[in-house]
Amino acid sequence: MKQSSNIVILPVLMALLVHLWPGSSMAYGHSEGDMSPGLSCEVLTGESLAGPLDSHEKQSSGKPGGPKRPYVLLIGIETLRADHVGCIGYSRNTTPALDAIAKEGVVFSKAMATASWTMPAVMSVLTSLYPEVHGTTNYDRKLPEDVITLAEVLRENEYKTVAFVSNPTLDGRHGFYRGFDLYDDFSVWLGFLGAGKLVGGPNAAPNPDVHQTLTSEPLTRAALRWIEQNHREPFFMFAFYFDPHYDYIPPPPFDTMFDPNYDGSVDGRDIVQEPRKSNRPPQRDLDHIISLYDGEVRYTDTYVSKLLNTFARFGILDQTFVIIFGDHGDEFYEHGKTGHAHTLYNELIHVPLILRWPSKIPKGRHIDALTSQVDIMPTILDYLRIQHQQAMQGTSLRDLIEGRVCGVHDFVYAGGRSHRCAVIGNRNKMILNPGAGPREFYDLVNDPREQNNIYQAIDSSALVASFEHYLEQWSSENEKLAAQFLRGSDFERVRLDEHRLKQLKALGYIQ
Numbered sequence: 001m002k003q004s005s006n007i008v009i010l011p012v013l014m015a016l017l018v019h020l021w022p023g024s025s026m027a028y029g030h031s032e033g034d035m036s037p038g039l040s041c042e043v044l045t046g047e048s049l050a051g052p053l054d055s056h057e058k059q060s061s062g063k064p065g066g067p068k069r070p071y072v073l074l075i076g077i078e079t080l081r082a083d084h085v086g087c088i089g090y091s092r093n094t095t096p097a098l099d100a101i102a103k104e105g106v107v108f109s110k111a112m113a114t115a116s117w118t119m120p121a122v123m124s125v126l127t128s129l130y131p132e133v134h135g136t137t138n139y140d141r142k143l144p145e146d147v148i149t150l151a152e153v154l155r156e157n158e159y160k161t162v163a164f165v166s167n168p169t170l171d172g173r174h175g176f177y178r179g180f181d182l183y184d185d186f187s188v189w190l191g192f193l194g195a196g197k198l199v200g201g202p203n204a205a206p207n208p209d210v211h212q213t214l215t216s217e218p219l220t221r222a223a224l225r226w227i228e229q230n231h232r233e234p235f236f237m238f239a240f241y242f243d244p245h246y247d248y249i250p251p252p253p254f255d256t257m258f259d260p261n262y263d264g265s266v267d268g269r270d271i272v273q274e275p276r277k278s279n280r281p282p283q284r285d286l287d288h289i290i291s292l293y294d295g296e297v298r299y300t301d302t303y304v305s306k307l308l309n310t311f312a313r314f315g316i317l318d319q320t321f322v323i324i325f326g327d328h329g330d331e332f333y334e335h336g337k338t339g340h341a342h343t344l345y346n347e348l349i350h351v352p353l354i355l356r357w358p359s360k361i362p363k364g365r366h367i368d369a370l371t372s373q374v375d376i377m378p379t380i381l382d383y384l385r386i387q388h389q390q391a392m393q394g395t396s397l398r399d400l401i402e403g404r405v406c407g408v409h410d411f412v413y414a415g416g417r418s419h420r421c422a423v424i425g426n427r428n429k430m431i432l433n434p435g436a437g438p439r440e441f442y443d444l445v446n447d448p449r450e451q452n453n454i455y456q457a458i459d460s461s462a463l464v465a466s467f468e469h470y471l472e473q474w475s476s477e478n479e480k481l482a483a484q485f486l487r488g489s490d491f492e493r494v495r496l497d498e499h500r501l502k503q504l505k506a507l508g509y510i511q
Helices: 011-020 046-050 096-103 118-127 150-156 187-193 216-230 283-313 373-383 462-485 498-506
Strands: 002-004 071-077 106-112 160-164 182-184 197-199 235-241 320-326 350-356 365-367 411-417 420-425 428-432 440-443
Touching: 071 118, 071 283, 071 373, 096 283, 096 320, 096 350, 118 150, 118 373, 118 411, 150 160, 150 235, 150 373, 160 216, 182 216, 187 216, 216 235, 216 283, 235 283, 283 320, 320 373, 350 373, 411 462, 420 462, 428 462
Parallel strands: 071 235, 071 320, 106 365, 160 182, 160 235
Antiparallel strands: 002 197, 106 350, 320 350, 411 420, 420 428, 428 440
8 A cells, every 4th residue: 555755845855856857857848836735636526527517607718809719638547448447338437537528528439559558659649640650669769850749739829738747658858748838747756755655654765666656646736736827728738647557556445445355465566577477366366456456547537537627616627628548458367467568459459538528529429430549639630620731640530429420440550569560450450470470360359358369260361461451551651651750860869867767677668
């Protein structure tokens, strides 16, 4: 269990922090001043979302006398599997806030991540480019300077732009800060050293292992304080929540919420370390591990609720285009291991995608068409009526949402590491493994858990040939687009400091 530790942060500690975290994007943004420490963090329920906001309807938006522009809120949630989200069919009440947003908007039940780990997937959201094109596919890589991000486009169109992130793989040095007036990848670490939640009790030394640290509270508090000072004019906010990521150590009452009667000895620590990573435990213990993961999802959902409630409190929620996505999932031994980044099976790349904007998006729609994370940026720009000339590999979902088409993709793709890639169709899926690894082909209708590889049985069929054709077409497009961007200084590597290396090792991402 993680407990609070109240430590006074002195100015000298702030200076030390900036020194220790040279990747902090404090230099990229700007301070917005002091904030009231008593900012409300009430939980937003489905009922309060559905109710009218009459007392706030006169809140202005945009320039006086000009047309109203919406606020834009992009929320990413780390390691959130689609099949653990209530509005996509999960039986446990893990995501009441997300379900309430879905009830008031649209949920896409067949959204696919572009990669099975955070860095390339989130960069795809922010650029509408697949990882093979944007190139941010390793911890020492950064976005090419001539790739234009969603934040850059919105800032050019007179939006304030701000981001609050808590995953160290979203370090601004990789290019994530681009276009943001403030890219806050440091407030969580202030809370982590000060008022954040640390493993080991209030007297424990600060723990640099983010996977054993609760980050939703300091991240939400930083975002809420910024909103308090900046809510009068439309802005674009990107908030990324980390806590469902392993280790699975939810605080009370979330640690027992979904498995109160467990009396075994297994917990959610070191789940991606051997021997646990490759050795499936007895089913009762595995059920408990999954319950701890669900507890972390529910814990994170409460902070998403608090963020949304702040928008409602200032009367801007119904003027806000809300987009919620998962970056990737986690495996629970479905294919023999735990964690993520090592395969492209659906437990790792099938993610939630939920949109809400009362004046533009119909309520309560459940869309089963194939979609991808690369569709998020073009959808936002389409609804905002903003033209963007740079190539985007995604497609706006507006026609799909408004019922003018039944689908926008025959195939979408995933990759992002080790030359492994997947071609995903509406009914089937093909996976290409690196080197001499076997090709895999799955019938997702009859084998949704991808347990029966039928590639050898049908390798000469027209069905496989169509997948190979689209893979070749996609690869050719990637090469042409990447050649436009990857040039000159863009090949420079990001230097990883000792602290960052320690974080990535603790997360199991590097050896």
